[in-house]
Amino acid sequence: MTNISVERDGLVDGMPRDERGYWRPEGDVGAPNPWFSWPPKPRAAALWLKEYLWPYNILFMIVAFLTWAYLTPEMSRMKEFRAGWMLEIFLRNQIMLIAYASILHVSMWTLKTQGYQYKLSLNWMGKSRKFLWNDQVRDNMFWSIASAGTVWTGFEVLMHYAYANGFIPYLDPREQPIAFALILFLSPLWYNFYFYWGHRLLHVKFLYRAVHHVHHRNIEVGPWSGLSQHPIEHIVMYASMLIHWVIGAHPINMIFQGQQVTFGSITGHGGFEEIVVKDKMKISYGNYWHSLHHRFFECNYGEPTIPLDHLFGTNCDGSPEAREKMLARMRSMHGS
Numbered sequence: 001m002t003n004i005s006v007e008r009d010g011l012v013d014g015m016p017r018d019e020r021g022y023w024r025p026e027g028d029v030g031a032p033n034p035w036f037s038w039p040p041k042p043r044a045a046a047l048w049l050k051e052y053l054w055p056y057n058i059l060f061m062i063v064a065f066l067t068w069a070y071l072t073p074e075m076s077r078m079k080e081f082r083a084g085w086m087l088e089i090f091l092r093n094q095i096m097l098i099a100y101a102s103i104l105h106v107s108m109w110t111l112k113t114q115g116y117q118y119k120l121s122l123n124w125m126g127k128s129r130k131f132l133w134n135d136q137v138r139d140n141m142f143w144s145i146a147s148a149g150t151v152w153t154g155f156e157v158l159m160h161y162a163y164a165n166g167f168i169p170y171l172d173p174r175e176q177p178i179a180f181a182l183i184l185f186l187s188p189l190w191y192n193f194y195f196y197w198g199h200r201l202l203h204v205k206f207l208y209r210a211v212h213h214v215h216h217r218n219i220e221v222g223p224w225s226g227l228s229q230h231p232i233e234h235i236v237m238y239a240s241m242l243i244h245w246v247i248g249a250h251p252i253n254m255i256f257q258g259q260q261v262t263f264g265s266i267t268g269h270g271g272f273e274e275i276v277v278k279d280k281m282k283i284s285y286g287n288y289w290h291s292l293h294h295r296f297f298e299c300n301y302g303e304p305t306i307p308l309d310h311l312f313g314t315n316c317d318g319s320p321e322a323r324e325k326m327l328a329r330m331r332s333m334h335g336s
């Protein structure tokens with residue numbers, strides 16, 4: 001196989017790429033969560049735990065705490081649907097969504113602070129008639145802000161209203177700190193599990209054509225592509241928050257669950273595998289696995305955190321062997 005180093009726009013990539021310009025991380029790409037392996041792998045399990053929590057989930061948990069403490073209306077105000085408090089939640093959600101996606105987009109896609117380092121392909125956001133205003137970034141921003149920010153707020157408003165009126169179980173963290181912490185810890189795992197099944201559902205032919213194709217217009221993905229989805233897809237994904245309708249939890253848990261969808265989707269479509277902070281200091285971005293779903297469509301529906309793809313044989317690590325296996329599976333699915 002020929003690996004080539006490519007130079008474009010005067011930026012030295014310095015990373016080996018295939019003939020189509022794609023870079024593949026070395027090592028065991030998309031290895032399943034070792035907590036599900038038998039016999040146990042304690043070292044790998046401990047490392048997985050660290051990476052599961054740090055940095056993203058810890059930071060998102062802190063954001064959820066701050067959101068509840070400083071950016072959420074008094075519960076007594078939320079007993080009735082009134083425009084004032086609902087608008088406050090709408091605005092703070094939009095500001096957080098726009099700020100997070102913009103920081104990642106402007107730095108790595110506009111200013112190109114790290115050039116092609118750890119970039120999964122050589123392409124940048126595109127111009128095409130398939131996008132609104134023929135512009136991928138503006139199109140992606142439209143779906144994220146107009147639809148995702150609104151649907152997210154809708155679910156959150158509904159949940160706050162239900163907590164304020166005592167319609168759903170409430171957990172006081174001071175009385176049950178362990179249960180509270182456990183729910184917080186499990187929330188991203190729940191979303192990974194839920195996402196797999198929601199996503200598989202959206203790949204049923206009818207739903208794909210009516211709904212999910214909006215997301216899949218993005219072969220090349222960047223932070224704004226994460227929530228560039230049809231409103232029905234947003235309803236499906238943010239409905240993961242409704243688990244707190246049955247599980248006794250605190251509004252912080254519910255806020256964290258909703259923010260998981262928003263921040264997780266943006267993070268998961270960054271288009272790079274690592275964020276280079278300074279010289280050799282890097283933060284794992286971990287986008288390669290899902291980028292293969294955007295390139296090949298019928299693989300990697302979930303995340304290796306909950307390894308359902310591995311269980312059902314739909315995992316693809318991007319190697320020539322895995323791609324051959326996937327093509328054979330697709331041929332048998334479509335009978336050609």
Ligand SMILES: [Zn+2]
Pocket residue numbers: 215226269290294
């Ligand atoms: Zn995606």
Ligand SMILES: [Zn+2]
Pocket residue numbers: 199203212216293297
């Ligand atoms: Zn898909």
